[in-house]
Amino acid sequence: MRAAEASILAVAGQFGPIEEVIVGAAGALANPDAARALGEALLRSLRAQRVAVTSDSVIAHAGALDGKPGAVLLVGTGVVALSIDADGALRTADGWGPWLGDEGGGAWIGTAGLRAALRAFDGRGPATALFDAASARFGPPRTWPGQLADPASLASFAPEVLAANDDAVASAIVSAAAESLVATAHAVGGGPVTMVGGLAGVETLRERLDLVAPVGDALDGTLRLSAIHEPHVIRLRAGAVPDRLDALATEAARPGLDDLDARPIGEIVALLVAAEGDAHSALRAAIPRITAAAEAIAARLDRGGRLIYAGAGTPGRLGVLDAAECGPTFNTDLVRGVIAGGPAALTMAIDGAEDIFDPADLADVTAADAVVGIAASGRTPYVLGALDHARAAGALTVAVVNNAGSEAAADIVIELLTGPEVLAGSTRLTAGTAQKIVLNAISTSVMIALGKAYGPRMVDVRATNAKLRRRTVRIVRDAAGVDEEAATAAFAAAGGHAKTAIVALVAGVDVAEAAVRLERSGGRVRDALAGKTSGER
CATH class of the missing domain: 3.30.420.40 (ATPase, nucleotide binding domain)
Incomplete structure (x- = not known):
């Protein structure tokens, strides 16, 4: 059902406001509960006034027979x-x-x-x-x-x-x-x-x-549903909602889980693990927007800008975590995270922190930077304020949200439509998984584009402990295609700088010449080996 919702929203996004949605869904006759859940999800996501869900065979019948009685073979x-x-x-x-x-x-x-x-x-x-x-x-x-x-x-x-x-x-x-x-x-x-x-x-x-x-096809059938089809159509209308938060897909309860608290732990674990698969369906639908964001962010960082994550609660912690991991992995200080409530919010809930944005958190943001706001609801005041502040400064803005048509205003909006959680409203679950994967994909692809990798190897890693020193020697050895002894010697001669050691070994030059080539190529190993400068890319 959630995969169907994501597919429909991807099409609906090509149009303006939608008043009515008619869906022919395979399996709707056999599983009316799922069909109704799909209709309710579309009412929330599209803010349509009316949604009808029936079987794909029913709309094919209506189209082929112009809404009249008879038989259809599909x-x-x-x-x-x-x-x-x-x-x-x-x-x-x-x-x-x-x-x-x-x-x-x-x-x-x-x-x-x-x-x-x-x-x-x-x-x-x-x-x-x-x-x-x-x-x-x-x-x-x-x-x-x-x-x-x-x-x-x-x-x-x-x-x-x-x-x-x-x-x-x-x-x-x-x-x-x-x-x-x-x-x-x-x-x-x-x-x-x-x-x-x-x-x-x-x-x-x-x-x-x-x-x-x-007479016509299934698309015609959506407009030719007649009285004979009505017993097999689920029709829903938008009703008054006391608070827009209540209408969000991420706040809804999944159908069929009213006895969740009475189920064995093993069954609950299986449900939670299975639900993580929904994150991947939502992510696949969002790949074009994730790609657009990564490309735009890479262009900013290539010109000296920074990547800044902003979030509250779980999204804020995920942003800070990804930023913290970029330092040792890619030897960079170009990525940082801010969280509503400050550092204390990393380990405890700070009452009311997400309800207001503090401009001091992004006081140094400039037009060169990229700011990624993360909010499952798409309406968290702290995140909306951070995006507004960044946009006013001329920075690139990206919003990562888990509901369609959110309030987040940004240059690029990435919608991860993960739907209701197994534990209703606990968006640290599937929504959080999807957010973490997006941050992984953005930061890693951006760093690869900036020359922080050579082939599949992270060649800018900081060798700050025994494990990382061993890993870095192995990276030099495998990237250069040399034995252990040669890799260790080159790594030491390069002062623990893997890129310099790799260029020296592959190009057959000393470490001083390797360092010059890397400087000219903007730190990209492949370009340094090809004799390219940063201006030739």
């Missing part, structure tokens, strides 16, 4: 037949998914073709041209199980099966698929049926069916 990766009569009574056949049903659909045809190819390969079945077709597409047969683990990948082979007209094995598979579709269509009624979906145009799958042409 044939794509999967298969389902749906009939709705004049009284709104709904019947379905198949639609059981790729492992239990969807007979005659793309995944079924592709799977049957691949099985036939493997039977031919190991001698269990007759020879077939499908083996050569599958090998050309997927490589050696022993690699197929690892590649073909989901319905879409299996369905990708269906076109080869359908095209192999002269192959007896393929023809038998297509014939069986056509028979399955006839049975599925007849199961919901004996009259004409409308066939829609990605395989609806395949003549060999259509020829045994009594078909009528569709």
Whole structure:
């Protein structure tokens, strides 16, 4: 449900204010609770007045039959037949998914073709041209199980099966698929049926069916839902909300967890770990904005600016943590964090600290800097104030939030739509995980862009203890491709500076010349080895 919400919000973001949303979601008929939860989440996230959620098959029905009674056969990766009569009574056949049903659909045809190819390969079945077709597409047969683990990948082979007209094995598979579709269509009624979906145009799958042409598609169906469809549509309207905080997705409770406090610890642990996966779905959707932020921040720091994180509570602590780790990892003082309530707030809650921004926290910010404000709600006064202050100073501003359409005003807004927490409102959980990953991605990619790495190795690490000295010698050894003794000697000669040691070893020069080359290249090892100056990038 949360992945669906993120996908819808990504599309909705291309438009202005939205009054009404109509969603056709796979599985909505089978799981009305999730469908309702999706609708409620969209009401909060989009601030729409009305949201309707139904099955993708229902809107396909409405589009194909212009909102009138009848039967529709949907044939794509999967298969389902749906009939709705004049009284709104709904019947379905198949639609059981790729492992239990969807007979005659793309995944079924592709799977049957691949099985036939493997039977031919190991001698269990007759020879077939499908083996050569599958090998050309997927490589050696022993690699197929690892590649073909989901319905879409299996369905990708269906076109080869359908095209192999002269192959007896393929023809038998297509014939069986056509028979399955006839049975599925007849199961919901004996009259004409409308066939829609990605395989609806395949003549060999259509020829045994009594078909009528569709009037429109599923998108048309969102506007043609009629009285017969209403029993199968969940409609929600925005109501009065006493405080906008109450309407935020991150403040809501996840459905089905009313007995959370009574569950065994092992089950709670499993729930919490599984919920962290939601962070990754939200992060993948936000990659373009994270990339834009990292590129803009790198440009500021390359010109001498700084990266400053600002947050309250968990986000503030995460910002300070990331900034603190950049020092020893990248040998830099260009990253720092400020937190509402000051250093004391790192280990304890400071009452009221997040409710007001203290300009003294960013008194030295300039137009050269980049300020990243982090707030799950997107409305924390301290963070909003920090962004306003930074923007007034001409700094680049980036907001990292976990709700859509937040109050945070910034040059770049990164929305991590992680939704409700397992423990309602505790945004130190999935929301905090997503925030930490974004900060990791920003600071690390920026530092790599600034020349703080050579290949996959952090070559600006501060060797301040025995472990780090050992790690740094290993970095020099592996980056330069030399033995331990040579790496240790070069590292010592370079005064413990890994970059200088690497350039000296790879370029075959002394450490003094290596240091000069690094200076000219702006500290970038690869450029120093190529003889480039910082102005030639």
